Amino acid sequence: MIVKSLLVSFDDFRKVKKLVVEKEKFLFVYDRELIKSANLYFSFEANKYDNVVNIVGKIFGTMSFECSRCLKFFEQEVNVPFEYSFTKEEFECDVANEMRETMIINIPMKPLCSKDCKGLCSICGNDKNEKDCFCERKMKDKFVAEKWSKIGKFKV
Numbered sequence: 001m002i003v004k005s006l007l008v009s010f011d012d013f014r015k016v017k018k019l020v021v022e023k024e025k026f027l028f029v030y031d032r033e034l035i036k037s038a039n040l041y042f043s044f045e046a047n048k049y050d051n052v053v054n055i056v057g058k059i060f061g062t063m064s065f066e067c068s069r070c071l072k073f074f075e076q077e078v079n080v081p082f083e084y085s086f087t088k089e090e091f092e093c094d095v096a097n098e099m100r101e102t103m104i105i106n107i108p109m110k111p112l113c114s115k116d117c118k119g120l121c122s123i124c125g126n127d128k129n130e131k132d133c134f135c136e137r138k139m140k141d142k143f144v145a146e147k148w149s150k151i152g153k154f155k156v
């Protein structure tokens with residue numbers, strides 16, 4: 001079952017004090033370019049107290065991102081706990097919607113395949129994690145050589 005909206009309300013607790021969702025597929029709708037796919041599930045327990053319903057659970061699975069430095073795809077495990085509650089006056093809560101917001105807060109703005117990903121060479125586009133192309137160093141050496149050759153000419 002793919003859940004698009006999931007209302008938990010005080011009506012659900014007419015006969016029970018607790019609702020349990022073991023493992024359901026979570027359809028995560030996202031608009032961020034760096035996310036390539038998401039294979040997510042959720043589980044939660046909702047408990048009713050006098051005037052409050054408390055929902056405790058987690059979102060888990062895997063997501064595929066594009067590294068913001070080297071542009072390679074990588075998969076990352078997701079395990080995001082959550083806790084929501086609503087009062088009798090609020091009456092209901094769309095758990096699917098809350099989970100979406102929880103995920104948006106927890107997604108990295110700039111995903112990285114590894115903490116020390118070296119990224120791509122700004123000159124030739126080589127992946128510096130695989131080999132060093134020395135472009136940036138050569139460029140710097142050239143710049144220094146030119147600078148000194150110009151100054152040298154003034155001296156002549």
Ligand SMILES: [Zn+2]
Nearest residue numbers: 067070113117
């Ligand atoms: Zn990377």
Ligand SMILES: [Zn+2]
Nearest residue numbers: 121124133135
């Ligand atoms: Zn290069």
